Amino acid sequence: MNGFGKAVTGVTAAGCVSALCLCLLAVGGASTQANADTCRGGLQAVGDGQNGSGFGGEKPEFDGEQEDGGSQVTVPLHPEGPQSRAQWTPRELRNATTITNVARTRDLSPRAAVIAVATAMQESTLNNLRRGDADSVGLFQQRPSQGWGSVSELTDPVYASGQFYDRLVQVHNWQQKTLAKVAASIQRPAVQYRDKYAKWESAAGSLVAAAWGEHAVSSISLGCSDPASTGGRDPKPTFTVKNPRTPALAIASARNEAGKTGWYRMCDNFVAQTYGWGSSGSATANVHWNRLVDAGLAHPGDISPPAGALLFYDTGTAAGHVALYLGNDQVASNDVGDSYPREGKIVVVPRKQLTQGAWRLRYRGWAQPSFPNAGGISTIPTRTERP
Numbered sequence: 001m002n003g004f005g006k007a008v009t010g011v012t013a014a015g016c017v018s019a020l021c022l023c024l025l026a027v028g029g030a031s032t033q034a035n036a037d038t039c040r041g042g043l044q045a046v047g048d049g050q051n052g053s054g055f056g057g058e059k060p061e062f063d064g065e066q067e068d069g070g071s072q073v074t075v076p077l078h079p080e081g082p083q084s085r086a087q088w089t090p091r092e093l094r095n096a097t098t099i100t101n102v103a104r105t106r107d108l109s110p111r112a113a114v115i116a117v118a119t120a121m122q123e124s125t126l127n128n129l130r131r132g133d134a135d136s137v138g139l140f141q142q143r144p145s146q147g148w149g150s151v152s153e154l155t156d157p158v159y160a161s162g163q164f165y166d167r168l169v170q171v172h173n174w175q176q177k178t179l180a181k182v183a184a185s186i187q188r189p190a191v192q193y194r195d196k197y198a199k200w201e202s203a204a205g206s207l208v209a210a211a212w213g214e215h216a217v218s219s220i221s222l223g224c225s226d227p228a229s230t231g232g233r234d235p236k237p238t239f240t241v242k243n244p245r246t247p248a249l250a251i252a253s254a255r256n257e258a259g260k261t262g263w264y265r266m267c268d269n270f271v272a273q274t275y276g277w278g279s280s281g282s283a284t285a286n287v288h289w290n291r292l293v294d295a296g297l298a299h300p301g302d303i304s305p306p307a308g309a310l311l312f313y314d315t316g317t318a319a320g321h322v323a324l325y326l327g328n329d330q331v332a333s334n335d336v337g338d339s340y341p342r343e344g345k346i347v348v349v350p351r352k353q354l355t356q357g358a359w360r361l362r363y364r365g366w367a368q369p370s371f372p373n374a375g376g377i378s379t380i381p382t383r384t385e386r387p
Helices: 033-038 090-105 109-123 159-169 180-186 196-212 246-259 265-272 285-295
Strands: 074-076 216-220 298-300 311-315 321-327 332-336 346-350 363-365
Touching: 074 109, 074 196, 090 109, 090 159, 090 246, 090 311, 109 159, 109 180, 159 180, 159 265, 180 196, 180 246, 196 216, 196 285, 216 363, 246 265, 246 321, 246 332, 246 346, 265 321, 265 332, 265 346, 285 298, 285 311, 285 363
Parallel strands: 074 216
Antiparallel strands: 298 363, 311 321, 311 363, 321 332, 332 346
C-alpha cells in the first residue's frame, strides 16, 4: 500500500459533459468556506456502524404518488479539505459497487463503504491492479508479504474488500473518526501520504449512494445550518460545462417562466430548457443525477451551491426531482406551487419549500449544469429574446 493514487481529473474545477425530460450522482468538489463555517458539529452516526444503515427520516411526499418499499438511507459525509473529482469508467464503477455491496452483505453502514471506496480511489483509482509499489496488488494495493492474502485472493475485489472491512471494524471508534485517519490506520502508508485519502470522501459518497439503493442520499455533516439562510454568500460559479445559454441567461429564463403552467412532472426538461436545450438527454432527474456523478460533476450533500447550479432531490419515486438554483436561497421549480392537480406551474420559492414544505424531499446535492446528450432548441425565451 503506497497511498499514491493515480492521475486525477480536476481538483477544484469540474470537467465537461454535454442533456429529454422528466424529473434525478462526476464527483463532488471542495466544500465552500461558508459551508465549512456552518458545519462544525462533526459527523453524526447513522445506525451503529455495525448493523446496517439506519433510516434517513420521514418518507418524502411527492405529487401524491408514492412508491412503497425501500428504506430511506443517508450516507453521511464529513469531507476534510479540498475534494478531488474524476470521471469513472464502467469498470471502475463496477468495482465501487462491489466494494459497497460487500459492506451491505456484512451489515456494515454506508459510512464503512465510503471509507473503503475512498481508500480504493486513492490506492488504485478503483482499478484492480496486478502490480504496484513493492508487492502491492488489487483495489486496495494490499501486500501478500504483509499477510493480507495471496496475489490471486487480493486481486479478487470481493476478497480484497472483505480484508479491508475485517481491519476497519477493529479500528476503535471508526464511525466517528475522520476518513483519512481510519484509512491510514488500515493501509499504513508513508507519513507524507496519510492525508491523501481525505480528498476522495465526497466522490466516494456519490458512488456509494448510487450503489446502495434508489433512495440513498449523501449528506455532509448532518444537521448543519444553511449558509444562505444565515447570511452566508453563494460561492462564485466555476462551471466549465458549455450550454447554449450562460448561467445568467438560464436564471433569467427561469424567472421569465415563473407563473407559467404545463410543466407537470417535467422538471428535468424545464432546467434543460432554461439553459437553451429542447431536451435534457436523460429520461428522469434520477438518471441525470447518476450520470453527473459518474462524470465527476456532482457535489453530493453540499448545501452551498453557486447560482445556476442544478439541485437534485430524492422524491421516494424512481423519477426524482431537479430544480434550478437562482442564488440567494431561491430555486425555480415546477409542480411544488400547483393550485390544482397536474397544473405544472413554475414558481420561485426558497429552497426549504422543497425540503420542509409539503413535499419534504431529501436533498441529494448540486451539480454543474451539464446535460449529456441534450438536443433541440429551447422554447423558453429569455428576457432579452422578448420583443
